[in-house]
Amino acid sequence: MATTFKTLLNNDVTTTRTLLHEAIPITGSIVSGTYASDGNIKTYTHEMFQSVYDYPVLSSSANHLFDLTVGVSPNTSLTVGVQATKKENIYNQMAQVLVGYGSSGNILEFDQDGNFEAGGTKLTECVFINFARLLTKDEIKKGSFELVFSTGSTVSDPSDFSNPLTCSDYGAATSYKVNSPAGEYGILYTSSATPNINSGVGLLYYQAGIAVLTSSVFTEEFGAPGALYDTGSIQAVLTASFIESAADGFRNRLSNIQFNNTTELNSTIYFCRANHNDFNYSANPTYLSASRLVVKNTSTDAPVSYVTTIGLYSADNELLAVAKLSEPIKKTPDTEVTFRTRLDY
Numbered sequence: 238m239a240t241t242f243k244t245l246l247n248n249d250v251t252t253t254r255t256l257l258h259e260a261i262p263i264t265g266s267i268v269s270g271t272y273a274s275d276g277n278i279k280t281y282t283h284e285m286f287q288s289v290y291d292y293p294v295l296s297s298s299a300n301h302l303f304d305l306t307v308g309v310s311p312n313t314s315l316t317v318g319v320q321a322t323k324k325e326n327i328y329n330q331m332a333q334v335l336v337g338y339g340s341s342g343n344i345l346e347f348d349q350d351g352n353f354e355a356g357g358t359k360l361t362e363c364v365f366i367n368f369a370r371l372l373t374k375d376e377i378k379k380g381s382f383e384l385v386f387s388t389g390s391t392v393s394d395p396s397d398f399s400n401p402l403t404c405s406d407y408g409a410a411t412s413y414k415v416n417s418p419a420g421e422y423g424i425l426y427t428s429s430a431t432p433n434i435n436s437g438v439g440l441l442y443y444q445a446g447i448a449v450l451t452s453s454v455f456t457e458e459f460g461a462p463g464a465l466y467d468t469g470s471i472q473a474v475l476t477a478s479f480i481e482s483a484a485d486g487f488r489n490r491l492s493n494i495q496f497n498n499t500t501e502l503n504s505t506i507y508f509c510r511a512n513h514n515d516f517n518y519s520a521n522p523t524y525l526s527a528s529r530l531v532v533k534n535t536s537t538d539a540p541v542s543y544v545t546t547i548g549l550y551s552a553d554n555e556l557l558a559v560a561k562l563s564e565p566i567k568k569t570p571d572t573e574v575t576f577r578t579r580l581d582y
Contacts, residue, residue: 259374262493263302269490277290285323285480303367304366305487317475331347332347335419347363363449376421384403404426404438409423505582506577511568511576539571543567547578
């Protein structure tokens with residue numbers, strides 16, 4: 238326990254914020270290829286969404302990647318016959334969290350360009366990809382998201398796609414929307430050359446880690462191999478098939494998802510300054526022997542100490558944090574030392 242303290246002034250403390258990014262690739266083979274047959278797709282009895290893992294679900298090494306589901310707005314022009322209530326509930330739940338409510342208390346629908354006052358095209362039938370926090374961390378880095386999938390007919394080999402489509406949040410690093418209760422979001426475009434609303438096919442919510450994709454990008458047969466899957470157009474799947482079948486059809490068309498996540502690291506930096514007349518004596522009991530400094534050869538030698546540890550204390554002199562130096566630092570009356578101590582949180 239220290240017996241000598243030095244008060245930190247305002248000029249001795251500063252704060253910083255650092256953004257760390259990690260590249261996250263999710264290949265189509267994980268969600269629709271060889272791994273899928275090994276049981277890395279988890280379905281539930283409530284039949285409202287699927288969960289995708291990187292290894293078989295029962296493996297202790299399995300990591301949750303994302304949840305996949307579909308939703309249909311109550312204002313859709315489609316006549317939904319199978320799981321209509323569930324599909325509407327999913328859409329409404331996503332909309333009220335990500336879009337919010339209008340002035341009259343109604344749940345707003347997903348808007349193609351994010352401009353609700355101007356009206357515009359609404360996304361009323363959507364595929365929702367809810368990424369695990371394990372992947373997105375604090376948020377998805379703006380301008381780094383890319384989704385590649387097939388819009389054509391059924392494919393059995395993830396490398397053999399018909400009508401591949403790449404969508405990304407092009408230009409979102411400098412142009413993104415902030416009128417969402419869930420935070421910031423960008424528009425997913427299919428064209429990187431002068432992105433415009435005509436090529437907008439979805440929305441990406443960065444802090445929530447959710448991608449919303451309009452079903453209208455699938456214009457041809459939307460089925461998946463196997464007897465359990467229905468075939469037909471995307472409209473037929475949304476109206477007459479189970480949510481699980483729609484999720485299976487999308488997974489079977491997925492080629493690649495990649496983005497950079499963001500970890501926000503906040504730091505408080507303390508500049509611990511030891512002036513020439515500070516801390517030249519050690520508080521260690523072994524520093525003295527028979528009332529004499531053991532590090533002095535003669536009584537005329539200047540006092541000397543070696544700094545090994547820095548303690549940060551509260552106003553009540555309660556120890557809050559300890560910093561250890563990599564090697565002892567010699568301190569004498571003719572030297573001044575400043576230790577830069579960083580506390581991350």
